[in-house]
Amino acid sequence: MSKCNRCNIKVKDDSLICPLCKGALSETEHVQPVYPDMLPKQQRMRLAIRIVTFCVVVGVVVLGIVNYMTYHGVRWSLVSLAGIAYLYFTFTFTAQPLADEQQKIIFQGVISAALVLAVDFALGYEGWSVNIGIPVVVIATNITIFVFMMVRRRDWRSYIMPQLELTLIAAVELLLVSLEVVTWKLLTLVAVFTVLVQLFGIFVIGGRSTTLELNRRFRV
Numbered sequence: 001m002s003k004c005n006r007c008n009i010k011v012k013d014d015s016l017i018c019p020l021c022k023g024a025l026s027e028t029e030h031v032q033p034v035y036p037d038m039l040p041k042q043q044r045m046r047l048a049i050r051i052v053t054f055c056v057v058v059g060v061v062v063l064g065i066v067n068y069m070t071y072h073g074v075r076w077s078l079v080s081l082a083g084i085a086y087l088y089f090t091f092t093f094t095a096q097p098l099a100d101e102q103q104k105i106i107f108q109g110v111i112s113a114a115l116v117l118a119v120d121f122a123l124g125y126e127g128w129s130v131n132i133g134i135p136v137v138v139i140a141t142n143i144t145i146f147v148f149m150m151v152r153r154r155d156w157r158s159y160i161m162p163q164l165e166l167t168l169i170a171a172v173e174l175l176l177v178s179l180e181v182v183t184w185k186l187l188t189l190v191a192v193f194t195v196l197v198q199l200f201g202i203f204v205i206g207g208r209s210t211t212l213e214l215n216r217r218f219r220v
């Protein structure tokens with residue numbers, strides 16, 4: 001048995017660090033409450049991730065070889081690779097027991113944007129990914145955050161950070177507009193506008209609660 005002096009819990013497995021705060025554990029005999037044995041579950045999850053990783057690597061190699069042997073001007077294996085990479089990173093991230101849903105929302109948005117960009121490049125870049133694909137992903141992510149804030153109103157403050165992260169992505173979109181990488185600007189401007197409106201609403205409606213949450217997050 002090991003004890004975390006910070007969390008005041010007992011860890012039943014042979015871990016050297018606390019599964020909650022990641023601090024070092026010390027030997028103990030008597031402490032309450034008892035934390036459940038997480039090691040077997042974590043070991044099974046790591047094994048599953050290793051199996052999936054092996055299958056992904058083999059699948060990518062096979063697709064590359066088949067595409068090379070049957071190449072007729074279309075690199076379809078790159079499109080398949082983008083889809084496989086999306087599924088792989090989604091699985092490995094969501095399978096992490098300590099990953100919260102707020103992180104998963106932004107992660108899914110970023111991976112989705114990367115996927116449409118990769119497919120666009122694989123098919124001979126035509127710009128639809130930055131003109132349509134990524135703005136749609138940003139709008140969908142923004143709506144997702146709003147829905148979760150409405151459904152879980154008691155915990156709405158936990159979605160402030162994802163909104164700020166999405167605002168940074170919107171800022172990158174504005175940069176692409178200024179650099180004229182984005183040629184059809186309407187949808188991008190709509191996406192940026194919706195993100196900024198929702199962020200503004202969080203500050204106005206949330207008031208002091210929003211300020212306190214940011215102070216807690218950034219320790220200012």
